[in-house]
Amino acid sequence: MGFVHDRPQGWVEESWKLLVYCSVYRLEVRRFAQTTEEQKRESERLLNGLLLMFESYEHYEVSEALRDICVHYDEMFAYPNGRTDVPLHVIGEEVEQELRFRAQTGSLVIYEDNDRWWERLPPPEVTTPPRRDPPRVIPREPPPPVEKTWFAAQFVDESGLWIDGLSVTMKVGGTSHTLTTDKAGVVELREQTHSTAKVWVADIPQAEKILVDRLDRLDEAPTPTGPDVVGYPVQEPAKNVVLSAGTPRTIVLGLTVEETWFEVRVVDDVGEPIAGLEMAFSVNGQSLATTDADGVVRLEGDLARYGSIGVNSVEDLREKLRSRWKHPREPRIPGHPNRHVLELSDELGTVRVQAELPALIVITPWFRCCHVAGAHFAFGRSFVLREAFSTLSDVARDLQGTEARKAMVFGHTDRSGSEQLNKELSERRAKTIHALLTHDCDAWEALWTGSGDSWHWREQWDTYEAQHMLNTLEVTDDAGVPLEEDGKHGDSTIQGIKRFQKGDYGRKPAEQLPLPVTGWLNRPTRREMFLAYAKLISRSAVPPDRFSAIGDSPFMGCGEYNPLSEEANDAESRRVVLLVFDPAAEPQDLPCQLRELRPCQGMCAPIPAETDETKPPFRCAAYQEVALRCPHIGGGARSHDFIVRIPYPLQQANQLPHVFVLRSEDGTILQRKSAAIDTRAGEDDMSELWFTDLPETQSYTLTCEAPEGPHTVICLTPYEELPEVASEQQDDVAGLSFAGQSEPSEEQGGLA
Secondary structure, three states: OEEEOOOOOOOOOOEEEEEEEEEEEEEEOOOOOOHHHHHHHHHHHHHHHHHHHHHOOOOOHHHHHHHHHHHOOHHOOOOOOOOOOOOHHHHHHHHHHHHHHHHOOOOOOEOOOOHHHHOOOOOOOOOOOOOOOOOOOOOOOOOOOOOOOEEEEEEOOOOEEOOOEEEEEEEEEEEEEEOOOOOOOOEEEEEEEOOOEEEEEOOHHHHHHHHHHHHHOOOOOOOOOOEEEEEEEEOOOOOOEEOOOEEEEEEEEOOOOEEEEEEEEEEEEEEEEOOOOEEEOOOEEEEEOOOOOOEEEEEEEEEEEEEEEEEEOHHHHHHHHHHHOOOOOOOOOOOOOOOEEEOOOOOEEEEEEEEOOOEEEEEEOEEEEEEEEEHHHHHOOOOOOOHHHHHHHHHHHHHHHOOOEEEEEEOOOOOOOOHHHHHHHHHHHHHHHHHHOOHHHHHHHHHHOOOOEEOOOOOOOOHHHHHHHHHHHEEEEOOOEOOOOOOOOHHHHHHHHHHHHHHHOOOOOOOOOOOOOOOOOHHHHHHHHHHHHHHOOOOOOOHHHHEEOOEEEOOEEEOOOOEEEEOOOHHHHOEEEEEEEEEHHHOOOOOOOOOOHHHHHHHOOOOOOOOOOOOOOOOOOOHHHHHOOOOOOOEEEEEEEEEEEEEEHHHHOOOOOOEEEEEEOOOOEEEEEEEEOOOEEEOOOOOOEEEEEEEOOEEEEEEEEOEEEEEEEEEEEEHHHHHHHHHHOOEEEEEEEEEOOOOOOOOOOOOO
């Protein structure tokens, strides 16, 4: 491919020619177009033939030839001489477009090269034309790669919080991509070649719901600003945002604005309006307004369709309600289609409101139900383990605050044992909690010695309880080793008691009184040990008047009448429940009495024949009315049995010296069963050892104490896996085999 040219003198005023030959074609470009329609059509036909011929060359050869045209005749195509910043194939495409345009406008005429046109060229003004060089050999180099780029956008709310999980659409070129924002609110597309893209919210209702759910937090931080930040009203139709390649943008979603109003009425627990209360609206920013004599507050103007409202000062609200809530009263919460009931607390919270939909806010007294779980009491015991301290510390803080809150204490058991026994055991558990919170040393001493118990149930605490308390206080033996909680008054325990008496331990309270160093649990030592133990819950005692009387006692036991499972044989049922409340919410007229079953039996319904898992199976009507406000749901049995099957008849099993020990992971369950004493007759001439009332939430270890030494039969295994693991243990210890059972025990004795 080559070219020749002729520029006669005065070519600016006259037509001039660009002559390009390629085998059989010649191109004539005229400065001034003066052609007929027939010539135009003929030029277009021939141009198509020329371009078709180009396609037979390698792509870069055609592009190189076209670039030569651009370099030598830049006046025609407006390319700067020697331009190299544009890929060759792009230049080729634009030159083709230019040629087609000129063919249509008549400024380009193409002839077939069959009439030796070069012979008719006028002689050049130079004396001797320069010798034409042979055609250049163009090196075959691949075209350079196209540079890739990316697009990114981050979606946030008006407080700058990231919006994750939002469905958006990004359009690049002619292709739309549906994307979802990540945890940082970002969507991005990589490996793109275009310079711009468009993005918009694909799901407007979803975006609106997200913003409405965040109304309470929209004023926590200022709205983001900056050159790459753009506001985006969430409305139909969705707005497009233009993105530039390689430049991320922040898109701030906001609710739409229109002329509207909000109205809220604020009342107390009996429906009386709360006037003069400053309320904070969060609607396109925060606005303050005060309730009128009817407790109504209203906001009007150009506002979003949704917002939130809250009390501006909780202390101001407390002051307005203090005189109303000095004494208990029956709540009469008014009905309303858009009612919101808020319990008065330091974290009162806000209420979501909708434009032109009046709302009612009811402020009720504070009420909490705190649960000291059954795992914090040993089977048939009332001593409180250290695992309960977290719950008790929260109760102590609530009762020692500036508000005059009060509490009630109710103890419970499961159904093992007699009704009278369970009644008194539950009272001991409630009394233990009350003594720890009030630092009542005399009550603790009576519990320790059992001096206040009746003949129905008598319990004494001794070395095991002391070891547990000493370990909790970080008292060790002389070697610095924690005490083994085995109930034995050995050398290690004596050393620990002496270290406590000397005050040589980690969690010693500064006010501990001096004690004689004897190594014995005498009464002064028990007193100081109790106070040190109780002060781990609260450094100061809860005033006794913060506990409301139940009958004639500051605590009460419900016995077995209010379990948490229908079977009532679970560890969770042996618990203590503390109700903490503002005086206005105090339960009234409870018929309970210490050690008396008749009031309980008079309020109790029969044991239900069918399980209703939608509510706890409380039998006492009085307690049910109070405790339905507690967030504890009962249902089926929550503990089960595990059976060790011994492959010998009962008579032979009673000859075995083996002792099996089952321990829970947290140490709250420890059961020892002797083959000689505790075996029962089973099926197929086998004997059985039953480990009862095992919560399914625990993991367990089973060991066998044999004459040749202890062996681990099952190592720390969740309850639901015990049968499978046990079946794998064949002839592991003294020819014994094991199996698990997940059904409740049919024969249960002993204490709750």
